[in-house]
Amino acid sequence: MYTLRYPHDKIGDPFDVLKAGLGKAVPKPMETALRTLYLDYWLGSGAGCRITANKPFRVKYGAALRAAYKKTYEGKPLFGLRAELLAVAGNRCPSCGGARPVQLDHHLPQTPFPEFAIFPLNLVAMCGPCNQRKSATTGKTIASAFVHPYIDQIPAVSFLTATVTRAVGSYTVSFAFSPAAIPDSVLAKRMARQLEKVDFNRALLPEVGELLTELALRLETEVVAPNGGVIDQSLIEEYLRRNADRIELQHRIGFWQAIMSRALAAEASFCSGGYRDLLPRPPA
Ligand SMILES: [Zn+2]
Known part of the structure; x- marks a missing residue:
């Protein structure tokens, strides 16, 4: 939002x-x-x-x-x-x-x-x-009342948190709204209500899946391959955090893709090689 x-x-x-x-x-x-x-x-x-x-x-x-x-x-x-x-x-x-x-x-x-x-x-x-x-x-x-996109001013802060879950052979990421990040408590209530009403997690689901695959491919080709094919967890975490900073420069502070990239950086199983679950399978 x-x-x-x-x-x-x-x-x-x-x-x-x-x-x-x-x-x-x-x-x-x-x-x-x-x-x-x-x-x-x-x-x-x-x-x-x-x-x-x-x-x-x-x-x-x-x-x-x-x-x-x-x-x-x-x-x-x-x-x-x-x-x-x-x-x-x-x-x-x-x-x-x-x-x-x-x-x-x-x-x-x-x-x-x-x-x-x-x-x-x-x-x-x-x-x-x-x-x-x-x-x-x-x-x-x-x-x-729904938030008015031209009139109500949503502050440039991170108001979403992301939870990364490892399922069998895959990952999922879901988001939750953090009302405490929004100083105006009425605005915070309105945002919470609206995000629930539009079911934003469901709206983001296909994009989350696509981004997970894209990130996995980028980690493999831009971090691990240049490192001689060796998975270095700290390099991967660093890459994901820098990716989050870049996304915020391009979009805005707190954009869900940045939140997601940082949450993945904090997920040890993902950064120590679990991301490979998400790599596209070569055709059999
Ligand atoms: Zn929408």
Whole structure:
């Protein structure tokens, strides 16, 4: 889970976005009401429980705003907006940390909050499974609200711990959230709840498997082969720790791949040769 930088320069004025979505000038009464609602959204950190409902506005303009959002679909005038918002997440889902955030999630869902259907600050890149598991979650209290990837600031600290388990002929790595690493206790609760809800261990599972094999191959070819084929546990531990430092430089402090690399460095059985269980078998 991590914070995204909202691409303000590329998105510009949300009312220009709205105009493009409506395909015409924004009606004055709609604009006036929306300015207040958008400000409420910002002041309430995008948490539904902090935003006052404006039922008459929803009834009057909700359908038009939801239709405007559909202009972000491929081949429609606002597809560029979708592309920009997906681009800021790169190849990482801000919710689970897994790969491929290919969908735009309405942070506040469209049905209860149609006023934010085409508000760019409410549109967040997310992977398909996270988006599905989040579903229409809005959170009745701030403690149960999903973290807002643009507004809530997740500190650059390691808030995950990894447990390495040796199974027969293989290894598995699972992660746990450490709330104590997050100074803001409400944010910590929200993160814990969300990570559980999106089942982030399950989301990361295929990538963990792939990374384990990749690391095993790299240890074999980059550490053990140059050492004359001799397994030197301390060289392997050092390699895995440096690998973790490099990952944090490339991604961010506390990125799960770095946590995993350090946990493997601390696993004596793995570093003393157990990693070879993970090497791809030559074809029989
Ligand atoms: Zn995800």
